[in-house]
Amino acid sequence: xxxxxxxxxxxxxxxxxxxxxxxxxxxxxxxxxxxxxxxxxxxxxxxxxxxxxxxxxxxxxxxxxxxxxxxxxxxxxxxxxxxxxxxxxxxxxxxxxxxxxxxxxxxxxxxxxxxxxxxxxxxxxxxxxxxxxxxxxxxxxxxxxxxxxxxxxxxxxxxxxxxxxxxxxxxxxxxxxxxxxxxxxxxxxxxxxxxxxxxxxxxxxxxxxxxxxxxxxxxxxxxxxxxxxxxxxxxxxxxxxxxxxxxxxxxxxxxxxxxxxxxxxxxxxxxxxxxxxxxxxxxxxxxxxxxxxxxxxxxxxxxxxxxxxxxxxxxxxxx
Amino acid sequence: xxxxxxxxxxxxxxxxxxxxxxxxxxxxxxxxxxxxxxxxxxxxxxxxxxxxxxxxxxxxxxxxxxxxxxxxxxxxxxxxxxxxxxxxxxxxxxxxxxxxxxxxxxxxxxxxxxxxxxxxxxxxxxxxxxxxxxxxxxxxxxxxxxxxxxxxxxxxxxxxxxxxxxxxxxxxxxxxxxxxxxxxxxxxxxxxxxxxxxxxxxxxxxxxxxxxxxxxxxxxxxxxxxxxxxxxxxxxxxxxxxxxxxxxxxxxxxxxxxxxxxxxxxxxxxxxxxxxxxxxxxxxxxxxxxxxxxxxxxxxxxxxxxx
Numbered sequence: 001x002x003x004x005x006x007x008x009x010x011x012x013x014x015x016x017x018x019x020x021x022x023x024x025x026x027x028x029x030x031x032x033x034x035x036x037x038x039x040x041x042x043x044x045x046x047x048x049x050x051x052x053x054x055x056x057x058x059x060x061x062x063x064x065x066x067x068x069x070x071x072x073x074x075x076x077x078x079x080x081x082x083x084x085x086x087x088x089x090x091x092x093x094x095x096x097x098x099x100x101x102x103x104x105x106x107x108x109x110x111x112x113x114x115x116x117x118x119x120x121x122x123x124x125x126x127x128x129x130x131x132x133x134x135x136x137x138x139x140x141x142x143x144x145x146x147x148x149x150x151x152x153x154x155x156x157x158x159x160x161x162x163x164x165x166x167x168x169x170x171x172x173x174x175x176x177x178x179x180x181x182x183x184x185x186x187x188x189x190x191x192x193x194x195x196x197x198x199x200x201x202x203x204x205x206x207x208x209x210x211x212x213x214x215x216x217x218x219x220x221x222x223x224x225x226x227x228x229x230x231x232x233x234x235x236x237x238x239x240x241x242x243x244x245x246x247x248x249x250x251x252x253x254x255x256x257x258x259x260x261x262x263x264x265x266x267x268x269x270x271x272x273x274x275x276x277x278x279x280x281x282x283x284x285x286x287x288x289x290x291x292x293x294x295x296x297x298x299x300x301x302x303x304x305x306x307x308x309x310x311x312x313x314x315x316x317x318x319x
Numbered sequence: 320x321x322x323x324x325x326x327x328x329x330x331x332x333x334x335x336x337x338x339x340x341x342x343x344x345x346x347x348x349x350x351x352x353x354x355x356x357x358x359x360x361x362x363x364x365x366x367x368x369x370x371x372x373x374x375x376x377x378x379x380x381x382x383x384x385x386x387x388x389x390x391x392x393x394x395x396x397x398x399x400x401x402x403x404x405x406x407x408x409x410x411x412x413x414x415x416x417x418x419x420x421x422x423x424x425x426x427x428x429x430x431x432x433x434x435x436x437x438x439x440x441x442x443x444x445x446x447x448x449x450x451x452x453x454x455x456x457x458x459x460x461x462x463x464x465x466x467x468x469x470x471x472x473x474x475x476x477x478x479x480x481x482x483x484x485x486x487x488x489x490x491x492x493x494x495x496x497x498x499x500x501x502x503x504x505x506x507x508x509x510x511x512x513x514x515x516x517x518x519x520x521x522x523x524x525x526x527x528x529x530x531x532x533x534x535x536x537x538x539x540x541x542x543x544x545x546x547x548x549x550x551x552x553x554x555x556x557x558x559x560x561x562x563x564x565x566x567x568x569x570x571x572x573x574x575x576x577x578x579x580x581x582x583x584x585x586x587x588x589x590x591x592x593x594x595x596x597x598x599x600x601x602x603x604x605x606x607x608x609x610x611x612x613x614x615x616x617x618x619x620x621x622x623x624x625x626x
Contacts, residue, residue: 030505037507038422044414045423048481049435051474055446058453113349120346124339133350135614140353142528142610143360144535146577147599150584151360154592181356212335214342235441242443244538245577249584269445269538276448276542282457290542294449298442305441309434 059298062291069285075292081255081266083289084275090289092296094255098265102176102247103240105261109180110236114187115229121188122195123217134189141185149249152178157250164262170252173261179246187236194228195221227311234308238301244269268297361603368596376597380550381579385590390598392549393579396465397534399553399568400575403469404476404533409526412477413515416484416522421510440478447475448542456543463544465553466569471539476529483525487518520620524613531609535602537577548582549574576602 067075070090078091117137121130156174161167167174198221206216222229252264253274266274272290280286379389415436423429451471461467491514499509553571576598583595 034505034507038418041414041418041422044411045418045432047411048415048439048477049432051439051450051477052435054454055442055450058450059446062453113352116342116346116349117353120343120349124343124346135610136357137353138614139607139610140357142531142535142606143357144537144577144602144606146535146537146581146584147360147364147603150580150595150599151363153584154596155359155363181353184353212339214339215335217342238441238443242445244443244445245581248538249581269443272445272449273538273541276452276544291449291453294446298446301441301443301446302438305438308441309437 055298059291059295062288063295066285066288066292069288070292079257081271084286088285090292091257092268092293094257095266095268095271095293096296097257097259098172098247098251098255098267099241099269101259101261101265102172102179102243102251102267103237105173105176106179106183106240106243107233107237109177110183110187110240111233113180114184114232114236115191117184117188118191118195118229118232119217119222122192123213123221137185137188141182141189143182145182145243145245146249148178148182149175149246152246152250167262168252168264170250170254170264171262172247172251172265175247175250176261178250179240179243182243182246183236183239186239187232190232190235191225191229194225194232197228198224227314231308231312234304234311238304238308241304242269242297242301244273248273268293364596364600364603367593368598368600371593371597372600381548381574381582382550385588385594388583388591388594390576390579390601392552393574393576393598394601395552396549396573397575399465400468400472400540400573401530401534403466403569404472405526405530407470407473408476408480408529411473412480412526412529413484413522415477416481416488417510417514419481420485420488421506421514436478436481440482443538444475444536445538445542447471448539450474451539451543462570463546463572464570465573467543468540468545468573468575469569471543472533472536475536475539476533479529479532480522480525483528484518484522487521487525488514490521491517520616524617524620527609527613527616531606531613534609535577535606537581540575540578541581545574545578546572576605 075090075092077093078089079093080089081091081094082089117133121133125133152174153170156178157167157169157171160171160174161169202220202224203216206220211219247267248270251267251270253266253270254264255271256263256265258265271293275286275290376389377394378391379387380391381393382388415432419429419433423432448471451467451474455461455467455470456463461470495513495517496509499513504512549572553568553573580595580598580602583591583598586592
């Protein structure tokens with residue numbers, strides 16, 4: 001306890017005796033004020049935990065009611081999704097197929113382009129190019145998704161139809177492609193951060209051995225930044241899975257169990273939008289389906305986020 | 320070394336350099352895909368939409384006739400929702416950021432809060448919409464109102480503001496803290512007199528980027544049940560049904576720019592597509608302006624502050 005005795009004393013209000021001068025008692029009130037402010041700031045930070053708890057609570061509560069009517073096995077294995085028809089089927093697989101197909105198309109665009117851009121910006125580009133390119137990528141990521149949806153529907157789909165005349169007006173392909181463009185900035189900027197965190201000495205070692213820039217980039221920087229790049233990909237996947245408006249606008253909203261991107265389809269997200277646009281009474285089974293769908297979506301993105309977090313922690317190279 | 324060897328080495332070097340050049344071009348090409356998409360998107364929308372942009376477009380309500388339709392209720396709704404979003408998200412986000420940087424002890428509670436915030440940033444926006452539908456609209460009984468929408472978007476951009484605040488505070492050198500504490504300042508005095516003023520530009524950047532994101536968010540607002548056809552404005556203070564108050568408008572039904580655009584996009588008539596392009600142009604212009612402002616603030620910040 002000798003250490004605490006030598007510390008400057010910060011008396012609490014209770015520890016003050018009666019014979020204390022004014023200056024010290026002012027400090028006591030100051031201490032109380034400090035504690036109140038700290039408590040307020042803490043509650044602001046803890047509020048974020050409350051938000052998560054509230055999300056889980058709301059989704060689970062409404063889904064619970066849903067699963068009392070619809071057995072979980074139907075939800076997982078039924079091959080039809082017609083919750084608003086008289087002959088109601090609740091097979092989430094139908095919506096999942098749309099989500100997975102469109103996400104796959106998006107990733108085929110975003111992962112190669114995002115990685116190449118990241119490698120280029122981190123290892124090849126000069127200072128000036130980077131200063132211009134990075135804000136521009138931010139802008140690309142900041143365009144509202146409804147605008148991307150409009151672009152996919154009114155610009156890209158007609159062009160694709162010229163190449164491939166059988167393509168329907170609503171399709172997962174054009175929505176997925178545009179979604180890929182939208183995700184490029186996320187993949188590129190996170191991968192680039194990971195690559196730039198690789199220490200200069202590794203590059204210098206490689207250059208000293210006579211390696212070229214490309215050899216260094218591919219065989220030294222990329223392996224050293226693998227965990228960061230992988231978590232960037234996972235963030236990209238989780239964005240694609242959660243993307244809503246592009247699909248609601250450009251992919252049509254008909255539930256369709258297909259893995260063919262050239263067909264229209266509904267995703268988990270676009271189904272929620274479709275129901276919300278209609279006029280479903282609070283508490284009906286149709287109203288509860290969107291919470292069950294939302295819970296599925298939350299679990300998927302949560303799994304991806306945790307995987308990304310774990311990858312970053314587990315495989316972070318420490319230099 | 321034999322001349323043949325030298326030639327062989329030269330050949331290797333030439334080949335390696337060719338690959339370097341090839342990859343540089345590939346990199347620029349990939350960047351160009353992004354640049355080109357954005358340019359085409361913007362120009363295409365401008366060509367279609369800009370002829371519609373006249374004063375009437377901004378001062379008319381939506382209409383069944385495409386030529387008479389405008390975005391008055393949409394932009395007023397967007398402005399009002401944004402005001403509530405900022406009022407809710409900025410104090411909460413900055414307070415949480417300050418707590419995590421300046422007060423938080425290293426323990427499991429802090430760890431949980433930090434993991435939780437990075438997790439919140441990864442939750443799809445439509446899930447926030449479902450939260451708001453269950454919590455604000457039905458449980459708290461706010462209804463499908465401007466208040467529900469503002470709070471929903473506030474929750475959505477909270478992680479953005481918290482992260483920006485923390486980064487801005489971390490950029491302040493430790494010596495500033497130490498100087499302040501050495502003069503006998505308390506933690507709050509240090510924060511309010513030094514940390515917050517010095518980090519304000521960085522926080523502002525984060526707030527602007529967060530708001531730019533909130534302006535374009537469509538899915539959560541559709542989920543809480545915003546109407547797509549609103550031909551009236553929220554009541555101005557003291558004008559509604561008695562008892563009329565200052566804040567009647569926060570419980571009013573509303574629509575916002577992205578929803579108006581979505582509504583027009585999903586109609587088959589070409590004339591409404593033109594309206595959608597015009598609304599989209601306004602929307603992109605607003606987000607671009609805000610992002611540009613944020614980039615400018617950050618640039619000025621980096622230029623001016625030298626510790």
